[in-house]
Amino acid sequence: MATSRLLVNYPEPYRSQILDYLFKPNFGASLHILKVEIGGDGQTTDGTEPSHMHYALDENYFRGYEWWLMKEAKKRNPNITLMGLPWSFPGWLGKGFNWPYVNLQLTAYYVVTWIEGAKYYHDLDIDYIGIWNERSFDINYIKVLRRMLNYQGLQHVKIIASDNLWEPISASMLLDSELMKVIDVIGAHYPGTHTVKDARLTKKKLWSSEDFSTLNNDVGAGCWGRILNQNYINGYMTSTIAWNLVASYYDQLPYGRSGLMTAQEPWSGHYVVEAPIWITAHTTQFTQPGWYYLKTVGHLEKGGSYAALTDGLGNLTIIVETMSHRHSVCIRPHLPYFNVSRQFATFVLKGSFSEIPEMQVWYTKLGKAPERVIFKQLDSLWLLDSGGRFTLELGEDELFTVTTLTTGSKGSYPLPPKSKPFPRVYKDDFNVDYPFFSEAPNFADQTGVFEYFMNVEDPGEHRFTLRQVLNQRPITWAADAFNTISVIGDYEWSNVTIKCDVYIETLEKGGVFIAGRVNKGGILIRSARGIFFWIFANGTYRVTGDLAGWVIYALGPAEVIAQEWYTLTLTIKGPLVSGMLNGKSLWTDLHVSFPENGWAAIGTQSFQFAQFDNFHVEAMP
Structure with a gap:
């Protein structure tokens, strides 16, 4: 997932x-x-x-x-x-x-x-x-x-x-x-x-x-x-x-x-x-695996529900919810309409539970301030003189937990740092000798698998790289693309320069790309649009407007072969796009109007081995 x-x-x-x-x-x-x-x-x-x-x-x-x-x-x-x-x-x-x-x-x-x-x-x-x-x-x-x-x-x-x-x-x-x-x-x-x-x-x-x-x-x-x-x-x-x-x-x-x-x-x-x-x-916080539901569970007269669980050792937890239809629609399946209104619910503890002297109460009220309350402990209920009876006043969109357990707490930490956009300038040379995780930070693989790789035979600049390691299409669950791709960055990026060293391992039909303004991912990745700069082992380049390669903006010869390192540079500013191979211009001022923004990306033509190094992206205002 x-x-x-x-x-x-x-x-x-x-x-x-x-x-x-x-x-x-x-x-x-x-x-x-x-x-x-x-x-x-x-x-x-x-x-x-x-x-x-x-x-x-x-x-x-x-x-x-x-x-x-x-x-x-x-x-x-x-x-x-x-x-x-x-x-x-x-x-x-x-x-x-x-x-x-x-x-x-x-x-x-x-x-x-x-x-x-x-x-x-x-x-x-x-x-x-x-x-x-x-x-x-x-x-x-x-x-x-x-x-x-x-x-x-x-x-x-x-x-x-x-x-x-x-x-x-x-x-x-x-x-x-x-x-x-x-x-x-x-x-x-x-x-x-x-x-x-x-x-x-x-x-x-x-x-x-x-x-x-x-x-x-x-x-x-x-x-x-x-x-x-x-x-x-x-x-x-x-x-x-x-x-x-x-x-x-x-x-x-x-x-x-x-x-x-x-x-x-x-x-x-x-x-x-x-x-x-x-x-x-x-x-x-008030039940555990091994607890079991009591038979006395069900729906409230004016909407909502209650469930009661026990550990069989004398502890009891009752959870009451009054979520309204408009405030509890899940993404699926369809929820038939129902009504919830203010009501009083009285609970009577019987049997061994009738001897419970005190119960803790935790409360949530969903909605807008100032009524909104999230997981707050209220005053305890004292039951010794009530015959095990208590009454709750219930409004809409409320949740009560009434329990014998005293261990509940609303944990907290100091506020985390404020939200910031993805850095406008981002670099990764993948020089991690013993990586804790196999994936490079912030890269999100959408088709294929990109892993840290060590070139044992290369002690030089490209000893540590990021490698696409699949050469066979997996047994798919979703509509995987026929190309591999990993995205990174800020989806709002529009004007960017993306630079990356690339290495095609496959001698025949090999190809790699860098891309900007990639506008789709996940289960929609096959239909992703963007600006894709490809080079191929057969000595050609191509600029496409989609990952599948159907929308072709430019193509031509390029001095490229397999198993050699090359530096690709893609610059996107407004509707104009230019590209360079090893610092030399392949094309300039190509006019592309769609999409207007999206992620940066790297990838391969199909499921094939390829390597990437010295990734650098710079977003411009």
Whole structure:
């Protein structure tokens, strides 16, 4: 998904602060579960994540940032549940087909190596493993995966399927006793708080294994507050996982700011603790995995809902939400209209709960100031003389947590630095001997994988470079481009000079580009427009207005061959574009009027090896 791509580049202490807001118990969101992508080299919404096995005989368990993210989560909460799920797969698994089930044993082996690598190299125990995100499942593959997990001593790893719809996986389980046995959890995406009969008949755990996906403003917070309660009340779902964890990707990529909080400026250190963090805390700080819902949950008479959970040891937490329709519309699915109005709700604690003397109260009111209140502790409720009875006055768009737990807190840090645009002058020579992460800071791969590379045979200027390392199209989840591309910078850039050293490794049909004003990314990358300056190993250059190369502005001969270093310079000022090769002009004053702004980028003609060095961009007023 690449939605945490920019987080790893944050300077300290801001990076640790962000992680605390997400994972530290009784501080912020206090998350109970972390679901990560098993990087498969393909575009999976907002970028690509590298696979641990680009090729059949290639294994590297230090690529990307997912290992790091899981370790940081575990460091803060040793009890956090870890889950892995493939979106795309490296191309070699498909043997020429865009399909991961060509060889069931091979794909299962690939997934199991990721689980084993997490343990061996990072001491991470993966708790749940998925099949293929929002795509077809193969019944026989699921059975093969279970057998291989067991054979490798990974009986503790549970299988969740199918991360798409309730059907047809639940119907298949009811018809196949072996499939029923090997699947531990049925996970559905964006269920709209409802399940189906077949899913309930399986008696398996039911999870909303991807939900939310909504702008993290107050409406998004209302969406999240409503479904956290009602996914169980309406659909018996005992886990709800938000996509995405943190909006740490360029804002203009698809689903910008659809994370629980926002951290998309590593160059400034600025981040925003958005309302969904505290909406999460209303549940996560006052319950834990292993708690169970009481039967007395349901809807309020004048709109809203209430859920009650206990640890079976005397603790009780009640979460009440009154989110209005206009303040809780999620991005999907359609939300039928409903009405919420002011009301009084009386709760009576019975049985062993009737002896509870005191309960803590936490309160949120979404909306505009001055009424807006976010995760505030109110006065305690004293119940000794009330017979376990208390009444709440409920308005619209409110959230109450009433609990016996006294450990809740609204964690805080000093305000982070103020927001700043991406630096107008940016350079990277990629001279990192032992990189902590495989990707260069701030580059966001959209198709292909660009990694730090060391030229062992080159002790000179280009010993350390950035290399595009895929030579085969992955098994795609989205509409990956046929070219590889990594974007960087400020989407508002219009007048820029981009300079980069490039090296074509492929002798035949090799080509590389630098680009400016790139206007699309993520799952829309194939239709990206911009100004692309290409050189090819056959001794030609080309200027195109799109990544696919259909809009050609200029072309001609250039003194270029493969396996030699060249310096490309692209200057864009207003409608005029010029380009240089090794400091000599190839063309000048080419007239281009669209698009008016966008990112800078580097890339290759197709899935082919190429290197980049001494990247330099300068934006002009």
